[in-house]
Structure formats: structure tokens, C-alpha cells
Amino acid sequence: MSEFTIPLSRVMVLERTLEHGGTATCKLQRPEASLDAQVYIENDNTTHHIKVTMGPLVSSLTLPRRLATKCQSLRDFLQDLANGRADSGAMSEEALALLEAQDSVDEVLLVGQIAYVINTVNRALPLGAVVTNDQGEVCAAVTGSDKEHLAAAVRAKLQPGHEGLGECA
Template sequence: MSEFNIPLSRVMVLERTLEHGGTVTCKLQRPEASLDAQIYVENDNTTHHIKVRMGPLASSLALPRKLATKCQSLRDFLQDTANGRADSGAQSEEALALMEAQESVDEILLIGQIAYVIPTVNRDRPFGAVVINDQGEVCAAVTGSSKEQLAAAVRAKLQPGHEGLGEYA
């Protein structure tokens, strides 16, 4: 048995719907069957809020508007859902949370600094960030329970004259 896929022409319709919002029906196909996904997109300034219904199954997803791969992420989400890989939604949520944390940290970096945001194994502080400068020196290494706390911890470490600059939190 082959998997449900979205034809390229429908991917382009998904892209337009993501940008402008609204409702669209997307047909997922495999040789022996097809499946209609009803997709409703509502946009705000920062996020695409997506609701999907495939027969009796309903699901939702939020994608950052700035995300370069948002159309591919939506396509993958739809195909994974249609093919019974519902757990991929949780993985997508984790990936999106990491991307949002990366954006939060990037906003407070000084010129010449690069941040690397990673998941941790600590459930209480699931986000980690390491900031380096142009010379590859560690300027900050912190963990946080949310994107806001992570960004605040990085900001505190990067404050000029802050004691312990570059030490682990």
C-alpha cells in the first residue's frame, strides 16, 4: 500500500491559502484512494493558525509567518496525518517551539554574535542556548523553561559588565 501524497498543484494552492487565509479543500492521493482535507487558515501578525479536518479526524497547527519552510511544514503535517503518523504533530510542535525560541534569542543578540538553540533533556528547562562571537568564543550558555525565559537569561549574560559573562547558568 502506498502513502497519501499532495500533488504539486495543490501545494501551490496551500501556499496561497497560508498567505491570505481562508478555507480550502486539499485532495491527498494514492493510487487506490483519495482523501479530502478541509483546511481553514486564520492569520495574525506573527502566526498562521491552521485547523484541518479529514473525515472524522480534526487537528490543528500553528506556524510562524516568518518561517521559510511553512508551506512544506503544512504539506508534511497533512501527509503525516493522512498516513496515520499523528505523533509527527508532536514533533512538529517541538520543532516550532525551538524555532520560536531561536527567534526570541536572535532578537537580543549583539552584532557579531550567533546563537544556537537546542532541546535539553531537562523537563523543567527544555530549551538551551549557546551564544558565540565572531572568534568562536562562548559569550553565554543558558537553559530556560520557555522562549521568554531563555531570551531573558541570554540577555542577562550578555549585559556589558555582567559578572560571569560566558559561564554556564
């Protein structure tokens, strides 16, 4: 049986998506089958944050923006996932919880704000978030017991007229 590969035309779409961010569907092919990978890319000034879904498999990758071989690295990562060669292909429960918390917090952000969600060392409040604006100024810093609590804490800090860090917008 042959391996899944990405046709050159799809590599070019991946390259454009990698540079500009957003989503793309990447079809991996082999003679007897094909597989669609949903690729979501979020960029900041220094890195590409990539989330890939292939059926029930979810994985992520972070690449430096200045890496000359970043497109080839992404292509190889996708092919390795499709062909079962990536040991880190399945995300841990902790990683999935962070992604879900990130999604919940992103829903309460104002235009021009970016949230960074992390694990904390506090067992009672295991999730943390720092929200910045486009200039990198901190607008909110909170912790939470779960994704809903974390999103509510961010929303409370970002409410217009709330005194404190949420005033930067």
C-alpha cells in the same frame, strides 16, 4: 491531476538564496493551481539551515554546504512538501517550541553573535542556548523553562559590564 513543480527560473533564485542565505518566495505550479512557499535560509560554515512555510505547513531541512546536489535536494524537498509526500512535513510541538525559542533568543543577541538553541534533559529547564561570536568563542551558555525565560537569561549574560562569559563580543 498533475503535481506541483518548480519552474527553472525559481530554481535559479533558490540556488542564489541557498548560497547567500536570506528569504525567497518560491512559486510551485501545476496547470490548475499554484502554491507559494516562503523559504528562509540561514548559513554557517558547514550547513544550510532551511525553514519552509507553505500556508499552515511549516517544515525544515538542513543540508551540508559541500553537497553537490544541494539545490536539487532543496527543490525535491519543496516539491515533496507541496505534493503531500513528505512524512516529516508537519513539525512536532517540540520542534515548533525550539523555533520559537530560537526567535526569542535571536532578538536579544548583539551584532556578530549566533545562538544555538537545544532541548535539555532537565524537565524544569527544558531549553538551552549557547551564544558564540564570529570567532566561535562562547559568550553565554544558559538554560530556561520557556522561550521568554531563556531569552531573559541570555540577555542577562550579554549585558555590557556583566562579569563572565558575556564579555566576549
